[in-house]
Amino acid sequence: QVQLVESGGGLVQAGGSLRLSCVASGRTFSTYAMGWFRQAPGKERELVAAISWSGRSTYSTDSLKGRFTISRDNAKNTVYLEMNSLRPEDTAVYYCAAQRDSVWSPGGEIANWGQGTQVTVSS
Numbered sequence: 001q002v003q004l005v006e007s008g009g010g011l012v013q014a015g016g017s018l019r020l021s022c023v024a025s026g027r028t029f030s031t032y033a034m035g036w037f038r039q040a041p042g043k044e045r046e047l048v049a050a051i052s053w054s055g056r057s058t059y060s061t062d063s064l065k066g067r068f069t070i071s072r073d074n075a076k077n078t079v080y081l082e083m084n085s086l087r088p089e090d091t092a093v094y095y096c097a098a099q100r101d102s103v104w105s106p107g108g109e110i111a112n113w114g115q116g117t118q119v120t121v122s123s
Helices: none
Strands: 004-007 010-013 018-024 033-039 046-051 058-060 068-073 078-083 092-099 117-122
Touching (some): 018 117, 033 078, 058 068
Antiparallel strands (some): 018 078, 033 046, 068 078
C-alpha cells in the first residue's frame, strides 16, 4: 500500500498559479490510478481530477477544465496538480488519493489518502 504526502499549497492571489505535488512511498505507485480531491469549509469533498496508472488517461471536473491539469511521473512516484487562474472559490484543502486500478473509477475504493495541503486564494 502506498503512503501519500502532498505539498505545494499556500496563499496566492486571485489569477495566480500553484502546482501541488503528491509523493508516494513504495515501489507499486505505477499500479495505482491517482486522484486529486478538494474540500472547502462546510462543503463535501469533491473529485477535482484523476489520472490512470500510465498517465495516458485523465479526467477533470468540467467546471475546472482549462484551469487545472493533472499529470504524473512514475519514475519519481509523484502526481501533480497544476492550477492556473486561481479564484477565491478554489480555496480548500487539497488531497491526493490512490486507487488500486489501472484507470480511475468514480465511487471506487480509495486505497489511501494523503494528509492534505491547504490552498488559499485571496481576492
